[in-house]
Amino acid sequence: SGEKPDLEALWRPEFGRYMIEGTPGQPYKSTVAELTNVEENMKRRRSIVSGMLKDNEMVLSVGSYPELGSGDFLEPPHKANGQFSRSLFLPDEVINPHPRFRTLAGNIRERRGSKVAINMPIFHDVNTPSPFVDPTIPFERSLFPGDSEAKEGAALADHIYMDAMGFGMGCCCLQITLQAPNVDQARRLYDQLATIGAVMMALSASSPIFRGYLADVDCRWNVIAAAVDDRTPEERGERGLSKDLFVIPKSRYGTIDTFLGSDDGYFKPEYNDLPLVYDKEIYSHLVSSGVDDLMARHISHLFIRDPLVIFEELLNQDNSVSADHFENIQSTNWQNVRFKPPPPNSPIGWRVEFRPLEVQVTDFENAAFSVFTVLLTRALLAFGDINMYIPVTKMDINMQRAHSRDAVLNEKFYFRRSILSGGSQTSSVVGDDEGNNDEVVEMSVNEVINGSLEFVGLVPIVQMYLDSIEVEDSVRAKIDIYISFIQGRADGSIMTAAAWMRRFVRSHPAYKFDSVVSPEISYDLVVALDEIAQGKRAAPELLGSKCASS
Template sequence: MGLLYLGTPLTWEEAKNHADHVRDHGITQFLRIWDRVKDRTGDELLWGDEVEYMVVAFDNEKKNAKLSLRQTEILKELGDIVGTLSSDASPPASVPKFHPEYGRYMLESTPGSPYTGSIADLLSVEADMHYRRALARNHLKENEIPLTLTSFPRLGTVGVFTEPHYDPKNAKSSHSLFLPEEITNPHARFPTLTSNIRSRRESKVAINLPIFEDERTPQPFVDPTIPWQRDIYPEDPEAKNGAALINHIYMDAMGFGMGCCCLQLTFQCCNVNEARRMYDALIPIGPLMLALTAASPIWRGYLADVDCRWNVIAGSVDDRTPEERGLEPLKNDRYIIPKSRYDSVDLYISSEWANKPAYNDTTVPYDEAIRNRLLGHGIDELLSKHIAHLFIRDPLVIFSETIHQDDDSSNDHFENIQSTNWQTLRFKPPPPSSSIGWRVEFRSMEVQMTDFENAAFAVFIVLLSRAILAFNLNFYVPISKVDENMQRAQKRDAVQSQKFFFRKDVVPQGYVTPAASLPSSGPSTPSEHSERSVVTQIKDRKLRNCFPTLARPPIIDDGSIEDEYEEMTIKEIFSGKGPTFPGLLGLVDAYLRTLEATPDERKQIDNYLNLVRGRANGTLQTTATWMRSFVRSHPAYKFDSAVSQEINYDLLTAVDQIERGTLRVPELLPECYGQPRLNGLHQTNQLPMC
């Protein structure tokens, strides 16, 4: 969400004059934090999730599902309710929090307090997510429903797709042909961010997704819904002058990307070194989880030939100038920047021996003066380069009241740039004067339709993160291969159609781990677990931090890395390949056998892992595949790639029914999912056990 101030935002012409000031003081703030907490260690595992919703208003008479633009009103009411619950004599265990997001139809929810490493907390995630959804749902209008959709299928179409309806002719911050100004959160940060990206870029953003070519899709496809001749804003001719590509779905505003919803997780680590280690290990996992959670195949009323949101958001906030994009020779700018500020991670940053220099194999521009300043302060080369790379970006939103800050007590200038580098992972220093430790945020996943699915993927990532630390796993592949994986992950039905670069042997050289000998297997049962040998004799009752690291072996191959990785299917990566690679699920299973879990607890964990397994091996469809199939089997679909108002209404009605458990879809969810619920709440206090 970023920083929300009440103040006077600067236009881009004004803000750019303060960019160096923000960068300079941002680095000062980081160094003050570094000096205070660089040696901090021993922090326990605390973690949390962020789930984003779209509030959809259903017009049953006209069969239209529209985005409700009542975010401000809804958040005020939810804030009052949360405040009442918090002050109650016997409040719920964790009163959730709701936050604004970019779209005026969006809500973000987080747990009221972090989860700990206890197994009970791990198994409370679905119930907590469900409580948040029910709380929101019970305080909306009767025809409004909070849906966890990654993208709204008819955002930006001709016709009525918001309630109330507004005309895009007044899009004064984005100058969009498709999205009205009122789609954006009215807080000054958001329209200013939109306007300043456009001004800095020297044009509107241009997003083009390949159209899904169905049986009757016109060839070539030239979108008849684009108002090619509009003449209101200076950028209006861009579409007909080449910004809108033939055979593509064209989008031209930040709202198409930042109006998407996702599922994010943040972990507190033992210390800064463990945070850097965790950050690196999860970088190659990001594209895999993007493919596995794919949930956005429909854009601006058309089926696209991609399944994910990532490139849409990357394009929607791409503020690079023509020079920075390499379209013109460098004259006024300092760098050619290969990526948008929303994209995959560019650098591994761990200082441990397993991180070979050859893995950082892409061209990464960085501010040399900032790098030298950090090095001179005693920060190592890798972390210095990481920060200096983030700080090649300009601050996009500056409030006049916050230009001058106390660098000892504030980190706002640092976060101004750090928080607008939206990457698959975020390495997060502790805030000043806070008990919060070093953290890592995992950001690639698409939000799923049900709390069960979102909880399943959250539980899997948490357990995988512990397996990484417990077994000192090595997932390093070159950054260039991670970049390639990110593009493959977004392709239609990537789980089944694509292969991904992954490491052959995840056990560090010179060491062995019990996980390496685990068999690759299908769904687990409690009896199977009881018959297998345990990995360790002493079992933990909770997930933890602060695992010992491995010393560098006396002999290690520092030569070519080309033989360390190969292309694998998602099924192989998750379920195993050959006798030495047990797959990610096998590694998680090995870690689980180091925990002291009851049979019932293990059964519930296995319910979640079996969903991940089913998605990975193809026995369960991804959300995107299910949505595409729903559209193509709808009686009103004309096999021309167009998703009509009626189809969209029926699709989102089905999404709500699936979430509430009144519509069973065994091709998407396990047969066990679908216990009847009442008004979004389970009829009993127990979640349905698969």
């Protein structure tokens, strides 16, 4: 219907020198028809980047580059002897040259008092040694004081060991920022979206290879959590508190620790069942200034962390016109959802960022996940009787389960047995009127997404929302292709990218069934992924049969 708007792209540097963050040049409008532009905009962005590359270069959207930190993986090669990361595997040259990023890497290591220790379980194939002790770790290197950490216990047997921020912040993902009509609706979106993060991550799994080895996980999340874990031994609970103020249970990258509540009336204090660590002085100041209890707890919890980077020229700020100091803390609390207050003196409203999704190989897949997530949030706002609250501790368990190999097929996730509170259009349509029942049960991804005899399912809710508004037939047809893809991923008829990559590696003639993804295998894998992304290689097992017609 008419010409599509000319959405220019915005580009921002990322931690990895080989990475770039792309976003639409302007926010999408609020109509459903506008969502049919998402895939086209993603294709344009890919085209813009591709047009700037050499003939032997390609742009890939993958969660984790398979050979990152494995041998001579850089062109041109560099030695892993950098002062900032001090990694046994990663040269500092992989870090973006902007001072912020190298300073981040150095400050996390210095604050922690050691290098970060990332251990992802190895995938035990038929010829993988047991126990697996990585022969590529230079245990005897003595270039930096932290070099002995690997042999002193940081590198675990039967795991893929990584020792630098770049292994986590060198991963890629798909993030979606949503603007709510007001602060209460933003709080509602924050809470409700947090509960589905693990299921959506399992559904989008695309990271089965780390440092040249097949892992027994499919997702990147725990790698990043460990890669930026700047907690000191006292904060990790390994020593009694003397210099530090708090024992902090989690890395600054992780799942949320507290719900915000909203005016929908569904929040109950028992959902916040994780003992919350927060700064009491900041909390008291906020409450005395008129901030409600739940929001004050959330903000004062963010401020148990130290700033990681401060630029001297930005040290003195007028906080009435600048939110730089707040954003410095806020932006380095990396959680599965992020609550984003409006910047001072800005027309931007209250936003929520949805962060767990793994990036997909193709623009079609990335668009499908984006569109489905947006439509689900529209349904959450339109149907006020949807209530997906579960205890925070159950969300934490879900997130760990979501990492498992083939979690989308085999894992069960805690979910509210009934998510509709009754008395409205949605509950009358599906006959579910017990949403006030707090019972939490374990469900498969398929049950959560597609529903069952006992549970309505998220896709049927999205379809009910679409049925309740006027949508042109051509728009609905395009949206239905995306929804069908999500359904296929959930029911197992369409593979995750992680499963596809694992199968590719294990089917490669050079693979020795020893968990090693050699440079030869990795090269062929990357070429295959690029061909799929460009539409040159058919992959209905990854994209579904309807993708080609989209």
